[in-house]
Amino acid sequence: MPNTELYEHLYNEIAQLVMCHSPSGAEREINECLLDRLAALGIDHWQDDADNIVARIPGTGEGAIAITAHKDEIGGIVKDIEPDGRILVRRLGGSYPWIYGEGVVDFLGDHETLSGILSFGSRHVSHESAQKVQQEGKAVTWETAWVETKRSLSALEQAGIRPGTRMVVGKHRKQPYRLGDYIASYTLDNKASVAILLALAEGINTPAKTIYLVFSAKEEVGAIGALYFSHRNRLDALIALEICPLSAEYPIQANDAPVLLSQDKYGLYDEDLNQQLLQAAQARACPIQQAIISGFGSDASIAMTFGHVPKAACLSFPTHNTHGYEIAHLGAIAHCIDILTQYCNDL
Template identity: 35%
Template sequence: MSPDAVLQELVSTYGPCGHEDAIRDICLRELSALTDEVWVDAAGNAIALLRGDPGDTHAPPVRVMAHMDELSMVVKRVEPDGTLRLSPLGTMYPGNFGLGPVAILGRHETLTGVLTLGSEHTTKESQRIWETKPDQGDKALDWLHVYVFTGRTCAQLERAGVTAGTRVAVHRSKRDLIRFGDYIGSYFLDDRAAIAVLLATAQRLQDSPESYRGDIYLVFTTAEEVGANGGVYAARTLPDGITVAVEVGPTEQEYGTSVHGGPIVAYSDALTVYDKTVADGLMDAAKRQGLAPQPAVLGAFESDASHAKAIGTCPRAGLLCIPTLSTHGYEVIAAGAISDATDVLVSFLLSPGSSAT
């Protein structure tokens, strides 16, 4: 498949936290012919190994991580009328993805429902709706205000395997990539765009006449949005080395970053200070590719690598980001951003002169 087709397939495929199976299958399919070994670990991470030079005993392994899970919802309870109350899985609010169709991923059947607030044509008697109106209660729309209309009875939902704990995802009808000018827009570029970077990196490394020194592990992680469970497990169980997370990165004035600019290299985030040698190595790799990397000190941001570094399961860590407008919402990236991030990652992994190694 072409890179564009793979990205569309990734975006279209449901992958809530703890329900990443379909995304993992795509990763395994694409990696099987590009790497030396592919497996799934006990945490559900998909891992691909590219073996380095066996004669070079000084180069540390590099673990590159992109997460498979997406921002999603989980059923908190099934009401007697067959409607569903939800809790978020990850930092998101109803306004991030809007009201509309959702996929209810029951154990036996996937159903369609509609995330709804209710009618705007209501008075103070409908307090739940009334308090969200800007000219009335003026409260931000939150999860206690919305519910999923299923059109099913409780008995029908039970037969479909819909209970508390069932994952709910934004419906596939809202998952088409939109191309406009020099940009691409979609939900769930976090972290499907980063997965596309790792898959393209595997292809580039296979085709490269250059050799890489140490072993490279491409790790597609589970449950990053709810605590980076998969990434932390992989960092603990794979051979010690450098851990680099690939993510979408916020483009805001407070960080001095722009969606028009080159790849973002983070020097810190809300959880950790990334290793300067690794960050400098990523900056150097970008400059070798003729790009203008954007160094950043991020707040309200976490990654697989920063979680692992913060609790001591990896000795050195870095973060490479695709510049992204409206992270955790309807996300926008430059049309060439995935290719640029791939160029940087490949250069970083191949260069024996990298300051990170």
């Protein structure tokens, strides 16, 4: 498939996935989409007790490999609701209010999804107003922000909005934007990796080892889904698909070359497994970068740290503005598909 056609296909695929709300622990929308997609492919799949969606491609021999892409996204969680309908929110995962800015956010109520306006207060104020400090170099925090709903307490209650309700950036603000060969969007972490797993479900044929494609739950709050799965299934290795932060402190270029990690804050990745992935990249003539990063963890490194798997790797795509309005090269995402397809079919 020519790059232009491939990139368009990937863009459209990711755009569909991004529009499925999936804050950690409230992942119903993306679950329904994935179950429909896997059923259409005719692949063996199920939803486990930890809310993972798992697809299984049987191997011709012994052993099993898991490849994960977490399906949850960061956001907020309701702490309290004031008498005038104003909602107080706290972080869910690595979210910051200044990333979203003032604008529409969605609350996934028990009975209905309702929208409100994330608010930081008026700017035409003096030091008598608490929000004045936000104009003088101090970042806005969840504790100093709120959401205006202009709804009554009874209306919010009827919708099932309560302490614990999840909040995400409004759906009408989520539509991705195309920047040439790049895609820009909220929640590329990790909906772009979910798109990679769906492509692998179509492209892997009769591997030597059984392949589990795990659309993992609640990664942003502790890799809970991956830990549950890796604890209950005997695996030879676990490979996580992830974003890779672009920053001056890391020797990573913003291009179509995926990044293979050697270390993150949870520890070392397996060098032998990394060599196998590098060989797969070479066999497909795919460019690849290597790096160690600090403020980061993945399903794979966390599972290996807990002793659930003997080997772990993380294959990622370079991303601007991680945990914000992210930007990634569609070619890097496509090359992740190529590398993992080659690796799995050559097991």
